[in-house]
Amino acid sequence: MATLFHPTAAFSTSHKLHIPSPISVRKGQIFVVRSDARMNNLISRGAHKSQTQRLLTNAVATKADNSSSSKTGHELLLFEALQEGLEEEMERDPRVCVMGEDVGHYGGSYKVTKGLAPKFGDLRVLDTPIAENAFTGMGIGAAMTGLRPVVEGMNMGFLLLAFNQISNNCGMLHYTSGGQFKIPIVIRGPGGVGRQLGAEHSQRLESYFQSIPGIQMVACSTPYNAKGLMKAAIRSENPVILFEHVLLYNLKERIPDEEYVLSLEEAEMVRPGEHVTILTYSRMRYHVMQAAKTLVNKGYDPEVIDIRSLKPFDLYTIGNSVKKTHRVLIVEECMRTGGIGASLTAAITENFNDYLDAPIICLSSQDVPTPYAGTLEEWTVVQPAQIVTAVEQLCQ
Amino acid sequence: MALSRLSHRAIGSNLFKPFAAAAAAVSSRPISSDASLTIETSVPFTAHNCDAPSRSVATSPSELLSFFRDMALMRRMEIAADSLYKAKLIRGFCHLYDGQEAVAVGMEAAITRRDCIITAYRDHCTFLGRGGTLLEVFAELMGRRDGCSKGKGGSMHFYRKEGGFYGGHGIVGAQVPLGCGLAFAQKYSKDETVTFALYGDGAANQGQLFEALNIAALWDLPAILVCENNHFVSVLVLTLGLENSKLEYSIIALKLSFGRIKCSLGLVNTDGMGTAEWRAAKSPAYYKRGDYVPGLKMLVDGMDVLAVKQACKFAKEHALKNGPLILEMDTYRYHGHSMSDPGSTYRTRDEISGVRQERDPIERVRKLLLSHDIASEKDLKDIEKEVRKEVDDAIAKAKESPMPDPSDLFTNVYVKGLGVEAFGADRKVVRATLP
Numbered sequence: 165m166a167t168l169f170h171p172t173a174a175f176s177t178s179h180k181l182h183i184p185s186p187i188s189v190r191k192g193q194i195f196v197v198r199s200d201a202r203m204n205n206l207i208s209r210g211a212h213k214s215q216t217q218r219l220l221t222n223a224v225a226t227k228a229d230n231s232s233s234s235k236t237g238h239e240l241l242l243f244e245a246l247q248e249g250l251e252e253e254m255e256r257d258p259r260v261c262v263m264g265e266d267v268g269h270y271g272g273s274y275k276v277t278k279g280l281a282p283k284f285g286d287l288r289v290l291d292t293p294i295a296e297n298a299f300t301g302m303g304i305g306a307a308m309t310g311l312r313p314v315v316e317g318m319n320m321g322f323l324l325l326a327f328n329q330i331s332n333n334c335g336m337l338h339y340t341s342g343g344q345f346k347i348p349i350v351i352r353g354p355g356g357v358g359r360q361l362g363a364e365h366s367q368r369l370e371s372y373f374q375s376i377p378g379i380q381m382v383a384c385s386t387p388y389n390a391k392g393l394m395k396a397a398i399r400s401e402n403p404v405i406l407f408e409h410v411l412l413y414n415l416k417e418r419i420p421d422e423e424y425v426l427s428l429e430e431a432e433m434v435r436p437g438e439h440v441t442i443l444t445y446s447r448m449r450y451h452v453m454q455a456a457k458t459l460v461n462k463g464y465d466p467e468v469i470d471i472r473s474l475k476p477f478d479l480y481t482i483g484n485s486v487k488k489t490h491r492v493l494i495v496e497e498c499m500r501t502g503g504i505g506a507s508l509t510a511a512i513t514e515n516f517n518d519y520l521d522a523p524i525i526c527l528s529s530q531d532v533p534t535p536y537a538g539t540l541e542e543w544t545v546v547q548p549a550q551i552v553t554a555v556e557q558l559c560q
Numbered sequence: 561m562a563l564s565r566l567s568h569r570a571i572g573s574n575l576f577k578p579f580a581a582a583a584a585a586v587s588s589r590p591i592s593s594d595a596s597l598t599i600e601t602s603v604p605f606t607a608h609n610c611d612a613p614s615r616s617v618a619t620s621p622s623e624l625l626s627f628f629r630d631m632a633l634m635r636r637m638e639i640a641a642d643s644l645y646k647a648k649l650i651r652g653f654c655h656l657y658d659g660q661e662a663v664a665v666g667m668e669a670a671i672t673r674r675d676c677i678i679t680a681y682r683d684h685c686t687f688l689g690r691g692g693t694l695l696e697v698f699a700e701l702m703g704r705r706d707g708c709s710k711g712k713g714g715s716m717h718f719y720r721k722e723g724g725f726y727g728g729h730g731i732v733g734a735q736v737p738l739g740c741g742l743a744f745a746q747k748y749s750k751d752e753t754v755t756f757a758l759y760g761d762g763a764a765n766q767g768q769l770f771e772a773l774n775i776a777a778l779w780d781l782p783a784i785l786v787c788e789n790n791h792f793v794s795v796l797v798l799t800l801g802l803e804n805s806k807l808e809y810s811i812i813a814l815k816l817s818f819g820r821i822k823c824s825l826g827l828v829n830t831d832g833m834g835t836a837e838w839r840a841a842k843s844p845a846y847y848k849r850g851d852y853v854p855g856l857k858m859l860v861d862g863m864d865v866l867a868v869k870q871a872c873k874f875a876k877e878h879a880l881k882n883g884p885l886i887l888e889m890d891t892y893r894y895h896g897h898s899m900s901d902p903g904s905t906y907r908t909r910d911e912i913s914g915v916r917q918e919r920d921p922i923e924r925v926r927k928l929l930l931s932h933d934i935a936s937e938k939d940l941k942d943i944e945k946e947v948r949k950e951v952d953d954a955i956a957k958a959k960e961s962p963m964p965d966p967s968d969l970f971t972n973v974y975v976k977g978l979g980v981e982a983f984g985a986d987r988k989v990v991r992a993t994l995p
Contacts, residue, residue, distance in 0.1 A: 261748065287748060293778070298737040298771030303739020305678075308726055311748060332731055333738060341719040341727065342710035343972040378973050401975035430976055476978055 167472055205513045212515040221377045243413040245387035246276045249394035250314065252423065254284055257312060260398055261291040263299050264316030266351075273318050274354060274413050277348035300351070301327035304333045304403075307349040312398060320355030321367035322406065335378035348395045352406035356447055357545050358499055359411065366541075370407055370474050371503040381409040381474040383446045387417040389472060392426030400428060407448045407474070431478035437467035440555055443482060443508060445471045448495045448546060455551035464555055475505050477511055486512060490521040491558045495546055500528045525554050570827070576782040582761040597932065601867035602924075608848045610885070611976040613874035617866040621934040624941075627865050628925045628935075630668075631661040632944050635692060635922060636686040636951045641684065641701060644955065645899045650701045653730075654715045655682040656895040659863075662688040662921035663788055663889050666868025667756060671683040671876060672750065678739040679717035679758035681790075682893075686758070690723035694954030695961075704961035711964045712972070732838065733759060733766030736785065743783035743884075754782040754879045756865050756872070773884060777853050784875045787846040787888045788862065847888035862891030863919040885915045892919065 200359050240248070252438040255262045268291035271278035281289040292299040296317065303313040317323040323330065330351065332509055337345050357366040370381055386392035390408070397404035434449065435456060444452045449470050456466050467485055471478060488491055493511060505526040512524060528545045534544055593702075598616045600951035605612040638658040644650045657664070657860040667677065668689040679686050684697055700707025701715055709717050726742060729735040739757025746753050763769065764787055776783045799842070843849060844846060847887025868889065875885050892915050909980075917923075929935045935943075 228676040279677075290779070293771070293774055294773060295771030297767075297768040298740070298775055301737025302736060302741035302744055302772065302775065305726070305738035306745040307741075307746070309676075309745040311741055311745045328731055329737065333729070334732060337727075338975060339972050340709055340713040341721075342708065342712055344709075344721040345726075346720050346975050350974075373645065380974070380978075382777070424686055 180558045181437055197382060197388045212535070215318065216230070218363075228369055237418045239416060239418045240387060242387045242390050242399070242408075242417075243274050243276050243414045243438065244383075245385075245391040245417075245419060246394050246408070247278060249391035250277065251280060251283070253395055253398040254280065254288065254291045258397075259310060260291065260312045260314065261288045261306075262314045262316065262547055263292050263303055265292055265294055265318045267291060267316055272316070274408075274410075288415045295546075296322050296325040297329060301329040303349050303351075304337070304347055307347045308337070309401075312348045312350075314350045314352065314398060317351065317353030319365050319367075319410075320353045320369045321364055322514070323351065323353065323369060324367075324372070327372070330379070330403075330405075331376045332374065335376040336376055338402075346401050347403045348398075348401050350394075350406060351403070352394075352408060354408045354410040356407075356409040356411065357529070357534050357541065360536055360538055360541055361534075362536050363411070368529070370405075371497055371498045373405060374475050374504060374507060377421070378403065379475065380404045380428055381407065384472070384473055385409070385412060385446050385449045387415060389426055389432060391419060391472075392424055393428065395423075395425045395426045399425065402427065407446065410531055412449055414452075419501070429473045429476060431481040432470040432472050433481065434468040434470050437465040437489070439465045440467065440493055440558055441464050441482070441485040441489045441554070442468045442493045442495060442551070443471050444468065444495040445474065445504070446497060448497050451546060451548050452495050452551055455548035455555070458548065458552050459555055462552075462556075464559060466554075466555060471508070476478035479509060479511060479515060482508075482512065483516055485546065486516045487519050490519055492520065492524045493551070493554050493558055494524065494526040494528075496526070496528050497533050497545055498528055500526075501531050503528050522558055524528065525558055527554055567703075569912065594989040597624070599866055599928065601861055601870065602864050603861050603867075605867070605871065606847070608845075609851075610634070610878065612956050613870050615870075617870045619866060619869070621855045621929075621932070624925060624929055624932075624934060627665055627669070628922065628929060628940065628941055629947065630665045630689065631865070631922045631925065632947045633694075633950065634658070634661045634664065634688055636944075636947050637684065637688065637697060640951050640955060641698075642895065642899070644701065649959075650715065650899075651703075652714055654683065655699070656899070657682050657685040657893065659915075659920070660788060660790060662863050662865040662868050662979040663758075663786075663891055665875060665921075666865040667786075667872045669865075670872035670983065671756070671868045672753070673722075673724050675753045675876070676724045676726055676739075676742045676755040677734050677758065678742060679728070680732065680735055680760060680763065681728070681730050682715070682760070683718045683728045685839070687718040687725055687728070690720050691722050691723035692718065692725070693829065694951060695957050698958035700956050702754070702958055702961075703963065704965045705968070706961040710968065710972075712968070733763040735759065736763070736769045737772040738885075740776045740781055740783045743776065743781040743879075744779065747779070747781055752880060754784055754876050756784045756786055756875075758786045758788055760786060761791065761841070761844075761846060764842055764849060770849075773853055773886075774794065776884040783884045783885065784872075784879050784880040785886045787844055787886065788891055789888055790862075790891050790893045791944055799866070823871070837961045839916055845888075849886065853884050853886055862889030863921045864924060865921055949989060 171195055173181050224363070227239060228267050229471065250262065254262075263282060264277070268281035268286065268289045270291075271281070278290060300315055300323070303315040324525050334347055334351070337347055355367060355369055357368075368404040370383065373379065373381060380400065382397065382404060383394050384393045393406060396427060397406050407452045427501075434453065442452050449468070452468055456468060459466050469485055494505040494508055496503055498504050500506070505528050526548060529546065530544045532544060535541055597619050599619060601615045602618060604615050616929050618992060634656050638656045641650060641654060641656060645654045664685045673691065677686060677690060688697060695706060696708040697718070699705070700709055700713060703711045703714065705711050707713070709719060713719070713728065716728060716730040717737060727735065727736065729738070736757050736759055743755040746755060758929065759769065768786070773785065775781075801920070849863060871887055876885055878885050894903075894916065920983060926940055929940065930937065
C-alpha cells in the first residue's frame, strides 16, 4: 500500500480526473452551481441562517462559484486558507480575537496565525502560557460578554485538559442560563494521526466531544472548505469546534477570490456515484479518493461524501445518497469504539434502515494507542486497499 | 451624629405604619438621612505586597439601613430555602449562604452593575444582590418556568445577564478562568470596569486558579479574585492569627483525624468539602497564594459589611490601575456545606452559636444602627417582619408558577436550532423540531 504522506501528490492527481456527469464535481478548477443557487445567498450574507426559516440540514452539499472562468482565484495551501479566513473575519468584526500557545509572536505552530499579531496587536492575538484549562475558560468567559474568541489548541489532544470547560461551560451554559448567555467561541486545532508523532499527539478528539450537547463540530479537509468553515464558525452564535488535521496543512488548491462562507451543517459531495455511498471526513477523504481511482478502474461507481459536519450530521445529504445507492461504507480515522463512525452508523440505521440493501460497513482506526513505528502506525489507520476490499464486499 | 431627633420623630409618629417600612420613614426624614458617617472596621486589613486601605469607611444612614434590609432579606431567603428543601420542594443540591451575606452586600455597595461578578454554586444571595427577584430565585429552586434560568439550571446555575452576574457554576474552581475571561473582555472593550471572581477556600487548591492568575497578571487584567474563606467548606482554619480560638480549633482538628467527614448521600467530595484544611492546603494563607499578585486579607472582617465594601472599593481602583488582586474574606456559614451536610459533624454547636453572637453580619449592622440612632428596635423588627412577608409572598407565587413545558427540554440547546428533529424515548414519534 502506498505511504500516505504525500497528500499533495494524491490530491493533485485525483483532481486531474474529469468525470463527466450532470453535476460536475469540484475538481480544483470546476465549481458546482447548486440547483437552488443557495450559495449566492451564503456569499452575500455569510453563514447566518437568517434567510431560511428552517436551517440548512436540507441543503444539498456542494459549493458554488458564480465565476464562470476557472482561472480566477488564487492558489494557496490549507494553512494559508485558514489564515485568510481568520484574517478576513478579524478585519470584519473587531470582536474577534485569537488566543492560544505561540499564536502571536511565533506566528502559530502551524503558521495558521502568521502575520496576525503584527497586524492586529497584542490585545487581539494573544500568546497564552501553557494552561489550556485556564485559557479555554477565559475564552468562554470572554465569549459570554460578546467577544468572539478563537481558541487554538496547539494539538487537539491538549484540549483534553480543558474538557471541563468545553463540556460544562461552553456547551451547556446557553441551556442552563435559560438562554441568557451565548458562547460564540471557536475552538480549533490540528488533530488526527500524523507522521510518527506518538500516541499522545495523535488523538482524535471528535469522538470524545461528540456527546457534549450544545456544541457543533466540523472537520475541514481542503483549503476551500477550510476557509469557508473557519469563517462560518466565527460567525456562528453557537460554540463550534473546528477539527483540522496535522497532515493536511500543506494541501494546495485554487480558491475563489471573492468572499464565501460555507454552511456548518452541510456535507460535501466529493464524487457522485451510483453503487455505494462512502462517507468520510478529514484526511480519510484522500485515502478514499485514492481507493476510488482503483474502484473506478475495477468498474465500480462510488459516491463519495465528505460529511464535514460531525455534529450534527447532515442526514439530508446522506439520506439522499443512501436512498440512491442502498449501500453505505463509512471510512473514518476515529477509533472503532465510540467514534464518529459508530454514531453515524447508528444514525443511518435508525433513519434509513429500509433503504439499505446490506449492513453498513464502518472502517475505523484500530482501538490502540497510536504506535511510533512507521509500519505499525500505517496499520492503525485505514488504508486505501482496505477501502477497496470493503467496497467489493459490499457490492457483492 | 446629630440623628437622635430623627428616631424620636419615627417613634412618636402616628403615621408610622409597620409595612410602610422604616426605610420610608427614613426617607421622609429631612436632610441628615444622607449625612455621611465614618465608621471604623472592627479589625484592620492585612495586606500582602500592597498598601492596606484605611480602616475608616465612609457610609451613610440610608446605606446602613439598606445593608440591614438586604442582608435580612438574604438571610430570610436562605432559611426559607432550607425549609423548602426539607419539604422536598427543592431537590438535588442546595448550598446556602446564610452567615456570609456581608460579602455579597458589601461588594454590591462598592461597585456598579456594569462590573461583573462570577461565583460558584453558593449563589442565591449574590444573584439577589445583582438585581434578581425573590420570585426568580424560588421559582428556579423549585424548577418552575418563572425561574431565572427557566427552571433548567437549578440552585447552582443562577445567571443574570443584565445585572452583570455570570453565575452560578457547579464545578469547583471552573468559574475562575471564566472570570478572568470576563476581565479580559472588559479590558478589550476598554470599559473601565472590573470582574470579581469569587471562589471558596476549597477551590483555592485548583490548578486552573493559578493558571488563570498567572495569565491575569501577565496581561494586566482587571480581575479581582475573591476567596470566601468560610473555613468549613472543608476546613478548619488553623489560622495563626486567631490566638484565642487556636485551642478550640486544634481540639476539633483532633476529632477530625479520627472521624470521617462526609456529605451524606454517599458523595465523598475529595475537593476539600469534607476534609480538614490542613489536609488540603499546605499554605492556608490564601491571600498570599499568588505572591507576585498583591493580596489583601480581611481577617475576621468577611463578616463586616463595611470592611467588605472598603476592600472591594480599594480592589476596584487597584485592579483598574495595576492588574489583578486577591482578596481573602474570612467569613462563616451557619449551614452545612449543602443541604445534605448537617454541618455539625465537624464543628460544635457552641462554635456556631458563638460566631452567631459575636460576628453575625446582621447583628453588627443592627448594633450600628441602634447606637447611631438611625433606627429604633421597633423599626428594625418591622423591617424584618416585612422581609419575612416578602419572602413568604414570593414563595407562594413561585409555587403557583407552572413547571416548564415538555417542549422546553429542547429549547436553548443551540442559539438557533438546526432543524434537528427530536424524538421521544420510543424513537417513533417526533416530539419537537428545533427551529
